[in-house]
Amino acid sequence: MTYITKPRIDLPGQSTNKIGLLRRDYEGVLSTLCAGCGHDSITAAIVQAFWELSIPPEKVVKLSGIGCSSKTPAYFISGAHGFNSVHGRMPSVATGALAGNRDLVCIGVSGDGDSLSIGFGQFGHAVRRNINMLYIIENNGVYGLTKGQFSASADKGSKAKRGEINQWKNIDSVSTAISMGGSFAARSFSGDREQLVTLIKAGVMHPGCAILDVVSPCVTFNDHLGSTKSYLYTRDHYHPALETDFVAPANEITTSYAEGESTVVELHDGSKLLLKKADSGYDATNRSKVLRYLEQQRARGEVVTGLLFINAELPEMHLIYGTSKTAMKDLRFDKLNPGSLALAELQSRMR
């Protein structure tokens, strides 16, 4: 961390996005995380992705729970709405926010403790309901704020800073999300900015709950030899299963790939995801194959990354409920609240 604020420098010829904003306009306050924390890299990737997508800051809601990861929404898009909720309860707040205003672009930032221990139930139901949000899990395998105990995502056999070996099997958020019927599950690494930015963009534009698990080394408690979430270990075992290109609406896919080597997934807004297979035969749209593949790679100790599973056709929460197409906050008051007579009539139908 630093004590002095990053100054705003007026450099000649700085580029702005489609709505005339500088990248700096998507930044937040000065980070108070440890210097070198992977979370700060993810923050920077979020800044870059939202800036490149030209999303107006006031259209964004950023939510979090408790933990190092959950501090980070303060560090990006100062102009966005935000809520820092109770430990593990970010998905509930997201559900409420999106129920009230379905036009918001929702990003939830959580950690491996927040989502895979205390908030595991909330995580599962957010996936199941397919809430239209980008759900980032900043995964470092330890409880950083309480000095580095193993979290639920720590791999069996991983060594803590003070020497003890983890005895428990890890919960894998990606395969959990897929088996719970999720529509989008991806993994990335805070040290692979290019992939991370693309996956954030894909997750934002995906119409449903996009789970993005990001391996984010804890420089203070989990970046030593023997850790399986360190910068070095992740790089040594890094295995992108497929590359993803995000192609904005109205843009053409310009690169060409051999037949069978790539899949195009079209999203509802017209943007496209071009999935280029690094591993031959990998099919990110086939749930059972993906789960089998993940199990195989897990046995090899590899950190498999990329957009591992996607089904853009699964209906999100509002579609399932059949709610109003207009955001509830935009409904006229008499439509939103038809009054006590209407309530009495409704109740009489249930007698």
Place this chain on the structure above:
Amino acid sequence: MKPTNTNNPNHFHKVVDCQWACPAHTDVPEYIRKIAQGDFTQAYMLNRESNIFPGILGRVCDRPCEPACRRGRTNQKPVAICRLKRVAADHRGDISAHMPIIPKNKNGKRVALIGAGCASLAVANDLMPIGYECTIFEALKEPGGLMRSNIPSFRLPANVLNEEINAIVDMGADLRLNHPIESMKSLLAEGYDAVFVGTGAPKGKELKLPGREEATANIHIGITWLESVAFGHLDAIGKRVLIIGVGNTAMDCCRTSLRLGAKDVKVMARKPRDFFKASDWELEDAEEENVEIIVNHSPKEFVLEDGRLVGMKFEQVEYDIEYGRIVNQWTTGEIVVPCDDVILAIGQENAFPWIERDLGMEFDQWEVPVVDETTFESTLPGVFFGGDSAFGPKNIIWAVEHGHQAAISIHRHCQGKALTERLPVLMNLGSRKMGMHEWSFSNDFDPAARRKMEHVELDQRFKDLTTEVELGFTAEQAQQEVERCLNCDIQTVFFDSLCIECDACLDICPTQCLTITTNADKGDLFGQLRAPRREPEQPLYVSEPLKQTTRVMVKDENLCLHCSLCAERCPTAAWDMQKSGFEFPRAIDHNGTS
């Protein structure tokens, strides 16, 4: 690209743009820090080491440092480096204890210096402390050369000039005033061990147009006219004055005219403003005094009535300009501008009528001696040139640097050593880290704008010739201006073996000057930079391959603001802020056996 060799002093020296741009390589950031600490005497001495005349240059330097200043890249005006130099000079204490000690026992070598201008004085300044006996010959009645004769005293007061010249003469130089050298041959016959020519470019250019001969009483050559004013031979001029030319001499001529009684002064320029030779600030100062600068007028003839100058005829010219170059021009008409006097300030030249051509000294096609650009020696061994007399008109700070280099050559010549085997520039790097987030320099970026130099009120200025126009910075102004310096000499130094590629530095950098990327050829690598490369002249730093991924760290030195945020963010101290100090060898350093 190949990893950058930062052991070569040139890499980091180039990053200190002001110091790199200064011909004498004045350590600007360090003296600004000394001023910030209130240590004006040390700030002055640090200046004096390189540029010898801090008080003079703090007023009239051509300031190549300021256009180079890194501040200018943040859409702001550069640090007022020159005016801060004056702050050091104005507020310094007694410097006598810090001056070099002059040995009582001389080394037996005698050097003749011709012309008591900045170049010769610089040579004397460097040679006297080694034990040389220096004789300075000056044609005029006072020393200083163009600093005295051509720069008006309302810009450079005589007491400032005298003080800094005396500091050198008082080292024991034998200054012979009113002593023009008429013959090089007879001077050489006097048996000096070396001769240095620092006679400047004393001949003003002539404008041969119809009427020139007839109206000569009211047509003046700029530098000669300024000299006459400086020495009190002239104290009046007509009411309406035309200045031909827009160099810095023209600016001095027009402003001096106003102080001799002229009421309507026009500077006539042949080309548009972008092509003016005068420095922007000199143009501004002249215009502040209501001098009118008229562009696109090409002089045709001097107009006379009854044998007296009454005006000047100009052709009005239009230009086609493409990418800053004139590609076409044509005349649209003619006009006569009435005037009482015309001053010609269209350039000056060297002239060496006093050097015999049969001495074995080679002259080029323009009748200028052939001088080596490193050693400053002519083709006649033992005869050296410096300042304007070496390579034509430049400025004071260049002349001082010529003096330093010529002094090294003279010292080597007198020891019988090869002139070309000169000592290299040395560099020291030392960390400025004091604690977790503490540096021994003011690293927080200060967005303050450049302080404005206050001037004497217009109605007070023209009463006499000697009222200095600039008032100097107040204490508050100086205090704010020093904080604008970005400390370019505190280098961002990278240790590739410590980097874990966490990207923290990339994200905190306010200018995105850092990139971690796969190494590639020049062109490809430039394309991968996070902030586009705008200044191809500025160095790029490329690290050795990084440990974890074999990618490389790339830093565009052009954009780095030396705010030290990368070093504060780095979890492994792979970035450090280190002060670079450069040692430029002087004559006295060449005492060794090499």
